[in-house]
Amino acid sequence: MFTISSRDKNQSSKPRVVIIGGGFGGLQLAKKIKNAPVDVLLLDKHNYHTFQPLLYQVAMGSLEADSVGFPIRRIFIKQNNFSFNMAEVQKINPESNTLTTNIGTIYYDYLIVATGAATNFFGNEQIAHFAMPMKNIPEALNLRSLVLQNLETALVTSDMKEKFALMTFVVVGGGPTGVELCGALAEMRHLILMKDYHGLSKYDMRVYLVEGRDRLLAAMSPQASAKAKEFLVKDDVIIYNSAHVESYDGYYLKIDNGKTIKTRNVIWAAGVKGEMPGGMPAEAIAKGNRLLVDEINRVKGYNSVFAIGDVAAMISDELPNGHPGVAPVAMQQGKLLAKNLVHLIKGEPTQPFKYFDKGSLATIGRNKAVADFGKLHFQGFFAWLIWGVVHIISLVGFANKGVVLLRWAMNYFTKNSDNRLIVRYYNTETRMAESESK
């Protein structure tokens, strides 16, 4: 079995910083700590970083999977104090400063939990079985396959009820992901369906959005919410606000507003919860399965365990729910923690975290986005342009930026896309077998 202790591996006397998770927060921390007198070990169950904000475009067939992923090893080629292992952490053992993982026991001096968020089905196993989550690349590819396979099947189905169910798409959750997915589905309906699928009519394809709160994009301004709704309604998306899904058996989706939708396509973007290995005591865990942290992201009750990003709950009087689960929070926390770890090691005073909110953006489709920058709210083409620029700049990898830019330009001008490939044939059983084998 593989074991790493801070002593026996490299006879280094430098403290070992172990980061679980190569998302936005974990990467920032690992990068910013490059000149510190520490050894960094990053663990992730994937061998790549995922740029989650564009996953929905992979799922909708507008981008290739590889353009939103980047190999973690490749990012750190020149960083000498860094190493990476692909590993699934099963348990944190804070009493012995070790992790139990599928590749062995790993010792840490400082542990940073940066495992992000998982899809929250709120305990409903039937929904978890039949609805499609979209939190990583394999899930996005599964979703892409489901949508395209169902359109193929719709073409050859003579049972009209079944045909409509195959052509009915329900997105549950009206946050940025849900809104962006609906926008992309509406665009597929308007621009692509009848060009590609001779024999299917856009009037038979329906897109629904079900949101529990009374407005979409609840984390953004009321102006943004209203405009997003207006854009979607104009594109024939049927929106149910203040509505919750009661059940979904793979065909009938029941909503607590009395409606039942017959659909073969339910995409679940309705909730997240912190994703973390076992081993942390209940008193360190806050609402939403997140780790309670102090103002330097140190987990309550521990000196050497930290949490950043979506899995961290930095709760205060001003922020009773902690920070929003967005990339900038994770990145800023990672960046600051890199500094604070050095301060801690040197016995210097630390600096408390303060979130600098640069603003929020969400896109609804071609030329359509909503933007909030402080008191400035605007919507439409200019917001859409900023959305594009911000995402291209934030993507990891020079070639990825180029590939995405090229695909976007082509998709924009041809009003079509080249990535609608079913690269993994989807069925529920294969998905289940795979997620268990992972």
Added chain:
Amino acid sequence: MFTISSRDKNQSSKPRVVIIGGGFGGLQLAKKIKNAPVDVLLLDKHNYHTFQPLLYQVAMGSLEADSVGFPIRRIFIKQNNFSFNMAEVQKINPESNTLTTNIGTIYYDYLIVATGAATNFFGNEQIAHFAMPMKNIPEALNLRSLVLQNLETALVTSDMKEKFALMTFVVVGGGPTGVELCGALAEMRHLILMKDYHGLSKYDMRVYLVEGRDRLLAAMSPQASAKAKEFLVKDDVIIYNSAHVESYDGYYLKIDNGKTIKTRNVIWAAGVKGEMPGGMPAEAIAKGNRLLVDEINRVKGYNSVFAIGDVAAMISDELPNGHPGVAPVAMQQGKLLAKNLVHLIKGEPTQPFKYFDKGSLATIGRNKAVADFGKLHFQGFFAWLIWGVVHIISLVGFANKGVVLLRWAMNYFTKNSDNRLIVRYYNTETRMAESESK
């Protein structure tokens, strides 16, 4: 159930031409027949065309899957006499002019079998189970995952014998695919391994090539064979010529030259056979499971069944084995058959097929390729440049050309690549489950 007969579907009196397979041959035929008085129905089990010559780069993590695929529907958006269905053809019923498929029974007036070639394990089920084929995108992604997962595992394995087995790569088959795979593996060993996988040494990684004949690239000139071997040997690939694999149990690979290699990575590029649905009688089937065709690609004994490309055996005194299984043969046959079908419908004389061999190219790695153009044989940088240009030009899709060019330029200058993502976690059981569910 879905049924198409030439009468009930569109009340068209035009003959229905059904093409099975959207490879090089099928696509050419469908395109060139666009102005003919026929209805064209193309069937493929994938919803995209695969550019097989670059599959090995997907497997080796130099290109994204989507860049070597292109949605078939998208190609034919503007062709009015064309339709496509994703379908698996189970049986040809030549006596009733119908196909039995997973989407129902389909009637044809003219049938063109363009199903290409499948990996030939020569009946050895153990090898089929443990060795990796690479004939389509899912298989290329499986291979990519296997290679990268095994390197990850090698890093955390303390059993030295297992570690070497994980870092030993055996390619079986010294045709273009085998040579190109070996070149890419050798390059990964030289350029990438020690940059990315701190802790692994290139001196522990071994690449073998096992070829049954006495030279590599047997379809090319002796000069090309010799130079390809020289390039590979210089890159430390161990080549066994006139050697055949006897067995492989997932760990021990036994070769009939007395050698046994301990390896976790066996890539099978040793043989192909025609891939076709059942239903054709034995007398129409030639060596290599191909359909015997006359000089206009009409299957022996039938008036309305044709075969083109790798699945066709156009055997004559000059060509006792038929044409080589390469894309240009399939494309030229598809193109000519489009004309001949019109001639047949109009009762005009047909034109016999004659293969125009434009030349052959194979690449071994950066700056290294071999080329045969008639009596002209050359190798090295210039051949490599031509190889690149020819492949970019031949790729389907403008954006795909751009993406591949961009990735190649980046890979060339950085001596690395960004596509080494394990997008589907590979294990033998999942693969088996999936190939059965397909």
